[in-house]
Structures are given as C-alpha cells and as structure tokens.
Amino acid sequence: MTDALLQVDDLRVTFAVGGREVRAVDGITFTVSPGATLAIIGESGSGKTVSCRAIMGLLPTGTAIGGSARLRGTELLGLSDAELRRHRGSDLAMVFQDPARSLNPTMRVGLQITEAITTHRTASKREAQAQAIELLRLVRIPAAERRFHEYPHQLSGGMRQRVMIAMALACRPKLLIADEATTALDVTTQAQIMELLLELQEELDMALIMISHDLGLAASYADEVIVMYAGKIVEQAPAAGLFGAGGAVRMRYTRALLDAIPHLERPAHTLLPVVGGRPPDPTALPPGCSFAPRCQYAEDDCRAKVPALAEHVPGHRWACWHPCENGAAPHD
Amino acid sequence: MTDQAGPGRPPGEVLLSVRDLVQEFIVRERGGGKAGVVQAVSGVSFDVMAGETLGIVGETGSGKSTLARAILQAPRPKSGSVVFRGTELTNLRGGRLLQARRHLQFVFQDPFGSLDPKWKVRSIVDEPLLAYRAGGREARRKRVSELLDLVGLDPARYAGRHPRELSGGQAQRVAIARAVALEPSLIICDEAVSSLDVLIQAQVLNLFEKLRGELGLSYLFIAHDLALVKQVSDRVAVMYLGKLCEVGHGEAVYRRPLHPYTKALLDSIPSTEPGAGRATATIKGEPPSPINPPSGCRFRTRCPLATDLCAAEEPLPRELAPGHVVACHFPLMPGTSVITPAATSGVRQA
Amino acid sequence: MAAPLPDVTLLGALPPLPSLVNARRLRAQRLGRGLRLWVPAGILILMLAMCFVLPLVASLPSPTKGDIIVNNEPPFSPGHWLGTDMQGVDIFSKLVYGGQVAFEIGAAVTAIGVAIGGTLGIVAGYFGGWVDAVISRVLDILIAFPALVLALVIAQGLGGSEIHVIWALSVFGIPAVGRVTRGATLTIRGLPFMVAAKLSGTRGWRIIARHVVPNIIPTIVTFSLLGVGIVIILEGALDFLGYGIPPPTASWGNMISNGQQILSAQPEYVLIPSIALLVTVASLNMLGDALRERWSTQ
Known part of the structure; x- marks a missing residue:
C-alpha cells in the first residue's frame, strides 16, 4: 500500500442544509494503485460523486471536509486554490457526465483545449495548438485539424465527450476521475468511449476512477469495485468474480x-x-x-x-x- | 389492413396496428429559413396484440419517442395509419379522437416534467376521470384513492402533496396511476423508468408487471436499454434512424440476432454476468444525421457487412424464422462469423 | 485508519453541486430574502394607506383650493406639515390626492393590460399558427406606437382627463403584457405535463384555465408590479408635459411641473413629489424582483 497513487483515509464531507447536518460522505478509506481502474458505484445520493469532488477540491465553500486524501504522499485536502490548480490537470483530472454543458458553446473546441494546455504550463500559441491537435488525435477524433476549428454544437455527444477527455488529458494526469462520463451516451457510443479510456490508460500509465450507477459497466471495465450506500463504503472487492451467478458478493x-x-x-x-x-x-x-x-x-x-x-x-x-x-x- | 402486416404476429386480437407511419419535422435556421427535414420516423409498421407487451429499443435519434407521440396523435403523424381497437386515429378530430384515445394511455420519461407542478397528486390522478366524466365527485374521489393504493402510494399521505414533495419513483407512480385511471387496454411507456435509480426502477418495473396481470394491460414499452426492454416484453423491435430493423420474440432477438445492428447493440451492453465477457464496441462511429439519412439501408454507413447493394437498395422486412423479421440484405444466420475481429483488437482484457 | 485531520474548508467551486451552504449563512440568506420582500411591500402598504385611507379618517385640507394668505409656507408650518404652495394649497394634501391619481392610473392601465394583453398573449402562445401570427403583428403595431405622442393627440382632441390618460397608456400596457404572457405561455406549452393533460382528455380552454394560467401567474404578477411603476412614471411625464391630468387636479407630475418654475427658491416643491415617485416605483420594482426570486426557487 506504500506505493499507492491515491490514498484516501477516513474522508468525511458534511453540508448544512436548512440548519440540519447532511453527512454526504461518512468516513471512507480506499487506495488507488498507479495504473489501476477503480469503479465506485452507488445510487444517487450515495456520496460517490461528492467524495471524488472533495478529492478534486470542487466542493462549494462552506462544506466541512475531514480526513485525508494523499496523492503520492501530498495531502490534497486543505490546499489553497492556487496549489490545487497546480495538481489539477497535471496530477488529477476529471471528466463529467454532461459533455454538452461542460464545453463552452461559444468557443471553438480547439481553442478550449489550447486554453486547457496553457493554463497548466507555458507554451507558445503554436506549440499549444499543435499539442491540442495531437490530443484530438490521441482521443481518436478523425480529421482532427478540421474538428479543431469546430464549435461544440457541431459535434455529436460522443465526440464532445472525446473532446472533454482530450482536455482532461492535456497535462498527462496520473489519475483520471470519470464521473458518470458515459451515462448520457448511447450504449454503442459508451462502449467506444470506455474502450478509448482503457486504451489511453494503458498508453499514458494512468489510474482511472470511474464513478457510475451501472454495475454492468463496473463489472465489465474495472479492476476493483467499491460500492457506496448512504455515504459509506459497504463493499469493496476485485471486479473479477464479484458479480454474476456464483459471484463473491457478500454485502x-x-x-x-x-x-x-x-x-x-x-x-x-x-x-x-x-x-x-x-x-x-x-x-x-x-x-x-x-x-x-x-x-x-x-x-x-x-x-x-x-x-x-x-x-x-x-x-x-x-x-x-x-x-x-x-x-x-x-x-x- | 395491408398484407405486409405484422412482423411475426402471434395469434390473437390485434389491439394496435401501425402501418407505414411517417413523421417529419422541419428544422429551421436562425433566420427562419428551412434548413432541412428531420426524417424522424420513416415508414414503421407493427402490431400490438391484446395482452402483449411489445418493446421498442433504439438509441438517441432513432425516432422512438417521436413514434410514441405519433401513435398518440400528439402531434399527428405526417402519413401512415394508426388503428387502435379497430378505429383509425389519424383522421379523427376533437371529441371523437378523445373518445378513441380513452383506452390508449402513456407514461413518459421525466416523472416530474409530466406532472403539473401547481397541482396536487389527487387532482393529477383525477384529471382523466374528470375529463371523461367518469362518475360524480364522490365516486371519483374513491377511485383516486383506489388508484393510489394500486400503485403503492398511501392515499392519506400522498393525495395532498405537490409533485415537488415526491421522489422520482413516487412521481412516476403518480403518472402510472393517472395512466391506468380510465382502465386503458394499452399503455405507451416512453423511457418510463430510465431516470430512476436501479432499486426504484426495479420497483416500478414490477409495478408494471403487476398491473399487466391485474388489469390485463398491453404495453408498448420504448427504451434505449435492451436488457430492460427484454425483461418486460414478449416481442422486441429494434429501431435505427427512423426504421425498424428487426422484430421478433425477445428471447430470439437476444439469442440469435439477425440484424448486424442488433448484434452490435448486444455486444455493447456491459453485463455483470461473468460469462458475458467484456462489452465491446463492435461498430464504429455514431448514427448519421436523420436530416440526410443514408440511402438504401440506413445502417450501412456503420455496418461491417455493407456492400454496394446496401447503398443502392433498401432492404425489405423478411420473416426468416417464425415470427422473426429482419430488414437486412445480409442477415446474420446462425453460425455465420459475425463481425470483423479487428474491431476488438487493442482492447486490454480485464 | 489514520486519525482524522482537523476539518478544513476548501475554496473554489467549478460545476456547482446543489446549493449546499452552512447553517449560519443559510439563516442570513433567509433573513435577507425576507427583508427584500417585506421592506418594499411594507413601504407600498404605507403609501397606499396614506393615499386612500388617510383622507377617509382624517380631514385633510383641500388639495385644489388654498388660502392665498398662507402661501409659500415652508415645511413643518403649523397645520401644513409639508408647507403650502404659491396658491396656499396644502402640499401634503396634494401629495395624497396626487398619489391616488398615480396608483389609480397605474392599477387601471395594468389591469387593462393584463385583461386584454394577457388574454391575447395566452391565446397566441397556446394556439400558435396563424392565430399567433395575427395577434403578434397587432401587438407589434401597438408597441411601435409612441404612447406619449398618442396621449398628446388624445389630450389635444378629447381634452385631458384621467380616463383619457388611462386609454393612452393602455396602448403601451396591452402589448407589453401581451408579449410577456405569450412568451411565458410558449414556454409552458412545450412542457411534458401539457402534453400529458391533452392526452388525459382535458380540452383546450380547460387546459388554459387549469394548467397554463396557474403556471404563468407568477410571471404576470411580477411583470405587472414593474408595469405599475413604469405607468406611474409615464403618467408623471404626461402631466409634466401638460398633456395628462389637467390642473388644478393634484398629481405628482403636475406638482413637479409647477415646482420647477421656482426650483432654486423652493426646491422642496419638486423634491417632495419626486421622492414620493421614486420611493413608490423603486418599491414596486423591488417587490417584483423579490417575488420572482421567491417563486423561481420554489
């Protein structure tokens, strides 16, 4: 466990809603090894999304977060915005469910990717553009040079999600969190995106946390599965042999x-x-x-x-x- | 009724008969000029028998929701025929359409969107009863309580609530209570459980099954999830870009898919079954725009088996096994090598 | 398990989660929301009471006839706490009766706007097609009509009176409400529950009465409150130009217009009605905003 990429210990997230305390995440502990694929599954409100947003530092101000989340030994919780920004992108990146709303509709996709590159490191405009086109190729977008100049509405849902992945990969993160990244997509497109993610994971030696409500997705693509209910982890096991008839499910x-x-x-x-x-x-x-x-x-x-x-x-x-x-x- | 009828029609009384249904929408540019015509539904024919559930599977843009609305005449289809219980719906208007549609009800995807936020549960369930003058005030009040009981909501607790005070599953139960209020013979379910969490979804699916048994209902069950559709359906139809490509018994479509698209759809479904293997993307790309659909077979641009014939000539539905109809020039016969293995290469095995 | 670190607060929120805040902030927010609603509402209630109830319970001096002997009294004079004007008319009385005129015209024009414009807007939005096309063009023509010029023509031709001002300003009020109502109806019409109602067998007019109207009332109410404010200002402007309520009838616009001639000597003649106008219109706007905020978060 010492070589863990991400070590989460007793993570707690508490909101106050209407004067009452909501324990969204109630003390969860897990580790992610380099290059591994972890699926966190649960229904809405189980705390799966909130816990990953806490690790990414994406929760609103006023949220009480306790515990620890260390990325290669560096504590992520409690970092300042500037420090977090340094980690986001280069170490950690996230892909969200709704590619339509995560992209700026008034900006060409190429520019959005270029911006994602230049916010994290200094690069000349030409360099950044070349890298952006390279990234579009990396996520298997055909005719990358042409797509570079298109607006999000000109792309299909699957293509938009590929663009989102390209942006997330701009700085070659060590850990990618995919939050219901294929939920809004059709099943045939979903399979394409999942295959892409796994291929990229191999190519870039990147760990992947996939947050999903879909057990089949977890069973099909993950190494390890965490099941959450009401803010707690209730079961964690290797995906192989966990499900199906004769599976090892205990909880x-x-x-x-x-x-x-x-x-x-x-x-x-x-x-x-x-x-x-x-x-x-x-x-x-x-x-x-x-x-x-x-x-x-x-x-x-x-x-x-x-x-x-x-x-x-x-x-x-x-x-x-x-x-x-x-x-x-x-x-x- | 024409003779190119019901693909794989089991014996029994025909409840709903849809023939050559076409629905199109004009897409306008910013300025109002005509940008194109979306051919959402392009000549769809099928039958639903009394007591039967027909499932329709399709991805985004396949036209399945448009098909549901066109059957309900909301809006009216561009052409084709919809005969429900012996009455042609497409040329009825006003009160006569209302009477004909009385036994044809619906449950839509968004449980909250389909309930008026200003109304209480009681009035929502009462709405069809009132509209069809089904009894006096007291009788209707009793009926509303019965209906809420039937869908598993305690009338004393829920009748006075507004939709925003319900969970998604409860809201969908209210929509179901409204749908069964007039004792319909057919309910069209358009992605009726897709927005619900797994455990709640299972509860609502079981409710559909229970009502089927108790009220002798038929369903036209439309969804994007093939496993879900198969679970509730006797027969399954697969829809792609405005056309049906395969119709047959659920088990047959799943065990021996004849259309390459059905096969690809099945391969893409991630399953928890250990024997099922990893879901694979066996077709590339995404569906083309329904504004300019491909000539001939609409699936040909993504089909690994497509030839010039597929572009030139539209495949007509053929009954290749009893009750199993496919619209494909090169249907997958049992034992045929299906799809190029190259499609799955480069994928890391779990 | 490692010992939990002290609780920390993280900054920065990109895609927002459902509004989740801590308890103290929530209470402060709730208080702020209450104040934003009740302060303007309270001011309006006071203004209305002053204009309509006070004259019934207290004997105010005449707002039109004054005693020339006590003219140009400064504020806080005995018997005239806001003073008197050049003709010796009590300024507070003028303010009260002028306020009546302002509120009456504001309410009447808005009521006519909602009744006629609202109906047209719902019909156009709900039925669409050629009905919508015809109604929308009529509203467009009305809205393009310069209301002030029309009022001028009416005043010239028929003579100034409260009723004529109301008709003239309605030419502006009807299309404004009509446009807003049509937009709100179009939005509602596309929602699934409207399709559901239709498929449940509910007929056209009943759908309008039971589904459309209840759902667009919040929009109409907030817009009407803003509308009353705009109408009061327009009415003041008409009076100021001399084409509104003819003197000697008291109105805020007339007071400002008359006071303007001796602005440097006695600025309070202009200031007092101007402040009344400002407070009224600002309260109406703030109340409209607060109601919209309240309804949209429900």
Whole structure:
C-alpha cells in the first residue's frame, strides 16, 4: 500500500442544509494503485460523486471536509486554490457526465483545449495548438485539424465527450476521475468511449476512477469495485468474480442492487427481486447499518450497531453483520 | 389492413396496428429559413396484440419517442395509419379522437416534467376521470384513492402533496396511476423508468408487471436499454434512424440476432454476468444525421457487412424464422462469423 | 485508519453541486430574502394607506383650493406639515390626492393590460399558427406606437382627463403584457405535463384555465408590479408635459411641473413629489424582483 497513487483515509464531507447536518460522505478509506481502474458505484445520493469532488477540491465553500486524501504522499485536502490548480490537470483530472454543458458553446473546441494546455504550463500559441491537435488525435477524433476549428454544437455527444477527455488529458494526469462520463451516451457510443479510456490508460500509465450507477459497466471495465450506500463504503472487492451467478458478493445491499438489474439472461415478465423503501434521509441516518431498514435479512444487531468495513477475505472488504453466503444467494 | 402486416404476429386480437407511419419535422435556421427535414420516423409498421407487451429499443435519434407521440396523435403523424381497437386515429378530430384515445394511455420519461407542478397528486390522478366524466365527485374521489393504493402510494399521505414533495419513483407512480385511471387496454411507456435509480426502477418495473396481470394491460414499452426492454416484453423491435430493423420474440432477438445492428447493440451492453465477457464496441462511429439519412439501408454507413447493394437498395422486412423479421440484405444466420475481429483488437482484457 | 485531520474548508467551486451552504449563512440568506420582500411591500402598504385611507379618517385640507394668505409656507408650518404652495394649497394634501391619481392610473392601465394583453398573449402562445401570427403583428403595431405622442393627440382632441390618460397608456400596457404572457405561455406549452393533460382528455380552454394560467401567474404578477411603476412614471411625464391630468387636479407630475418654475427658491416643491415617485416605483420594482426570486426557487 506504500506505493499507492491515491490514498484516501477516513474522508468525511458534511453540508448544512436548512440548519440540519447532511453527512454526504461518512468516513471512507480506499487506495488507488498507479495504473489501476477503480469503479465506485452507488445510487444517487450515495456520496460517490461528492467524495471524488472533495478529492478534486470542487466542493462549494462552506462544506466541512475531514480526513485525508494523499496523492503520492501530498495531502490534497486543505490546499489553497492556487496549489490545487497546480495538481489539477497535471496530477488529477476529471471528466463529467454532461459533455454538452461542460464545453463552452461559444468557443471553438480547439481553442478550449489550447486554453486547457496553457493554463497548466507555458507554451507558445503554436506549440499549444499543435499539442491540442495531437490530443484530438490521441482521443481518436478523425480529421482532427478540421474538428479543431469546430464549435461544440457541431459535434455529436460522443465526440464532445472525446473532446472533454482530450482536455482532461492535456497535462498527462496520473489519475483520471470519470464521473458518470458515459451515462448520457448511447450504449454503442459508451462502449467506444470506455474502450478509448482503457486504451489511453494503458498508453499514458494512468489510474482511472470511474464513478457510475451501472454495475454492468463496473463489472465489465474495472479492476476493483467499491460500492457506496448512504455515504459509506459497504463493499469493496476485485471486479473479477464479484458479480454474476456464483459471484463473491457478500454485502446484502450489493446483492439487492445486482438482483434488481434487468439483464438479458432473465426470462421476460419475471418479477425482479426488489427491496422496498428508499435510501435513508442523510440528515437522520439510522443508528445501525444504513441499509437495515430496507434489508429483509436485518436482525436486531443490524439496527443497533453500524457494521465496520473489514477485510474478511484478502482483497475483499464488506460491512455487513449477516453477509450473503458465497454465491449462495438466489439468482434466477 | 395491408398484407405486409405484422412482423411475426402471434395469434390473437390485434389491439394496435401501425402501418407505414411517417413523421417529419422541419428544422429551421436562425433566420427562419428551412434548413432541412428531420426524417424522424420513416415508414414503421407493427402490431400490438391484446395482452402483449411489445418493446421498442433504439438509441438517441432513432425516432422512438417521436413514434410514441405519433401513435398518440400528439402531434399527428405526417402519413401512415394508426388503428387502435379497430378505429383509425389519424383522421379523427376533437371529441371523437378523445373518445378513441380513452383506452390508449402513456407514461413518459421525466416523472416530474409530466406532472403539473401547481397541482396536487389527487387532482393529477383525477384529471382523466374528470375529463371523461367518469362518475360524480364522490365516486371519483374513491377511485383516486383506489388508484393510489394500486400503485403503492398511501392515499392519506400522498393525495395532498405537490409533485415537488415526491421522489422520482413516487412521481412516476403518480403518472402510472393517472395512466391506468380510465382502465386503458394499452399503455405507451416512453423511457418510463430510465431516470430512476436501479432499486426504484426495479420497483416500478414490477409495478408494471403487476398491473399487466391485474388489469390485463398491453404495453408498448420504448427504451434505449435492451436488457430492460427484454425483461418486460414478449416481442422486441429494434429501431435505427427512423426504421425498424428487426422484430421478433425477445428471447430470439437476444439469442440469435439477425440484424448486424442488433448484434452490435448486444455486444455493447456491459453485463455483470461473468460469462458475458467484456462489452465491446463492435461498430464504429455514431448514427448519421436523420436530416440526410443514408440511402438504401440506413445502417450501412456503420455496418461491417455493407456492400454496394446496401447503398443502392433498401432492404425489405423478411420473416426468416417464425415470427422473426429482419430488414437486412445480409442477415446474420446462425453460425455465420459475425463481425470483423479487428474491431476488438487493442482492447486490454480485464 | 489514520486519525482524522482537523476539518478544513476548501475554496473554489467549478460545476456547482446543489446549493449546499452552512447553517449560519443559510439563516442570513433567509433573513435577507425576507427583508427584500417585506421592506418594499411594507413601504407600498404605507403609501397606499396614506393615499386612500388617510383622507377617509382624517380631514385633510383641500388639495385644489388654498388660502392665498398662507402661501409659500415652508415645511413643518403649523397645520401644513409639508408647507403650502404659491396658491396656499396644502402640499401634503396634494401629495395624497396626487398619489391616488398615480396608483389609480397605474392599477387601471395594468389591469387593462393584463385583461386584454394577457388574454391575447395566452391565446397566441397556446394556439400558435396563424392565430399567433395575427395577434403578434397587432401587438407589434401597438408597441411601435409612441404612447406619449398618442396621449398628446388624445389630450389635444378629447381634452385631458384621467380616463383619457388611462386609454393612452393602455396602448403601451396591452402589448407589453401581451408579449410577456405569450412568451411565458410558449414556454409552458412545450412542457411534458401539457402534453400529458391533452392526452388525459382535458380540452383546450380547460387546459388554459387549469394548467397554463396557474403556471404563468407568477410571471404576470411580477411583470405587472414593474408595469405599475413604469405607468406611474409615464403618467408623471404626461402631466409634466401638460398633456395628462389637467390642473388644478393634484398629481405628482403636475406638482413637479409647477415646482420647477421656482426650483432654486423652493426646491422642496419638486423634491417632495419626486421622492414620493421614486420611493413608490423603486418599491414596486423591488417587490417584483423579490417575488420572482421567491417563486423561481420554489
């Protein structure tokens, strides 16, 4: 763990909304190794996006952030804006969900990429432009020289996301965070963008954190998966062998999530095994396991004490008092 | 009804019959000049049987939402025929259209957008009852409570709320209660669960299944997610750039896709199943603009099997297996090598 | 697990998350929002009470006839706390009755604007097509009409009176409200719940009454408040030019116009009605803004 690229320890993020405290991220710990792909999955409000924005220093002023996030030993939390800007781009970069709104509609895409280059390092205009075209080629945009002079509205959604990736890669970051980067795209385009990301990751020896609500995406592309619920990590394991029939999923919430996805192997018109209710109100979390109120296997201890996230099997952590038996969970 | 009818039509009563449906929009330039015509739906034909769920899968720009609206006559399609329960909808107006559409309801994607923010849940569910004069005030009030119960919302807690006081899943339940209020025979669901979180989505999907059983409903279930569509549908139609390219039983379309596009779509879906393997981008590029769609087969610009024939001649729907119709000159027959392996090279294996 | 570091606050926010702020700031914001609404509302209530209630409960001196013996009294004189003018007319009375005229005309013109312009705007926005084209052209012609010149013509031809001023200014009010209403209706018309209402079987006029109107009322109310302010200023300008309310009827515009002749000797003749005009119009604008802010965050 000493050679970790990113080491996050007990990260906490708290907002105050209407005078009540919202614990958006409630003490999460994880590491990312150089060149690895980590998927953080969870539903809306699980804290997956907020935790990554905290690491990037992208949360609004007035947000209380605790814990530690070290990038190759350098503490990121509490850095000044200027110091953060030095890290963003060159060490850390982020790609967002909505490529249409992340690009400035009144600026040619080439200029936007050139700007991303020159804000991080001094380069002559000509150099920066040449690099921008190089970046467009890197993200496999055909006719890069022509695209350089086009406006965002002239590009398709997939092309815009490629431009966003090109901008994120302008300074060859060591860690790229993709926040639902393919959610707005069609499935065929999504596959293209994911393949591109993995290829670039290999080429540039870059680590990738993909934030997603899509378990299939995580299973298909990540090395390791973190599942978040109500601000906490509830399970973390290598992606291979975690999912599917006979998978190693232990935490009841992960199991429920997995069972609730319609997938092609399931016969039509069968009812999906679902859990009722909704995620807990983040201003009034239950005293025990956050998932206990919705969990059909919950017992008194689940409602009384929070289960700790412990490494029960090498490489596999989960937080559950009554975990699923290995692969024994019903799965039609 | 014409004889080029229902691709793979199972026996039973035809509930909805769509023939050669065409819908176009004029795109205007800034100044108001005509910039082009979006051929959103270009000659789509299919049938929905009583009690059946037909799923329509398509990506952004495939015209699937336009198709839904055109069937509902909102707005009216440019040409073609929509026969619902024996009545042609496309030439009806005013009150007669309203009466004909009474048993044809809808659930749209955006649960909040389709509920008037100024109205309470009670009035929203009551709206169709009031519009079709389904009973007096007291009877309707009782019916609204029943409907909320049916979709799993406690009337005492939710009837008095405004949409902004609901979660996404609850808002979609209200929209479903409104859709089933008049005991329709067909509900058109346009991406009805796409904006919901996985667990809530599963709850709403199960609600659709429950209502299907209890009320004998048929659905036209439109979505971009093939796995989702297959889950709820008896038959699945795949739509690409305004045309249907393949129709068949869900299981058959999934196990033995005949159209290269269907195959590519299936390959792109990331799955949690260990046997499924890594999702791969087997087709390159993105769909062309529906303003100037390619000649011949509309998929040919991205199809690895395309030849000159595909550009010259539009493939007509052919029934290659019982109930399995494909519009392709070179359908993928079982055992055929499908797609160039080069497409997947260079991808790191997990 | 490492010991948690002391809590820190990070600066800088690029793509904003849903507005999340700390409690103290939230309370301060809420207070500020309350003040922005209730201060202008309170001032307007006071102004209205002064103009319409005070004359009923207190016996004010006549706003038109004065005692020439007590002319040009300075403010805070006994019996005339804002003083008297050259004819010895009580200035406070003139302010009160002039205020009545201002509010009446402002309200009447806006009411006519909302009734006629609002209806036209909804019809044009909802039905679209040739209906929209015809109505929009009519509104365009009206809005292109110089209201002040029209008022001048009306005053010349028919003689100045409150009613004539109202008609003249309505030529400006109707298309202004009409345009805004049409825009708001167009926005609403495209929303999915309108399609849903139509598909639920609700018919045209009922959709307008139950879906369109409730959803555009906030827009119309905020715009009307701004409109009342603009109309009061226009009315003042007409009076000032001598084509509005004919003297000796008290009006703020007349007061400013008359006072102007002795501006250097007695600036309060101009200052007092000007301040009343300024406070009224500013309060109307601020109230409109505060309401819009409140409704848009709901």
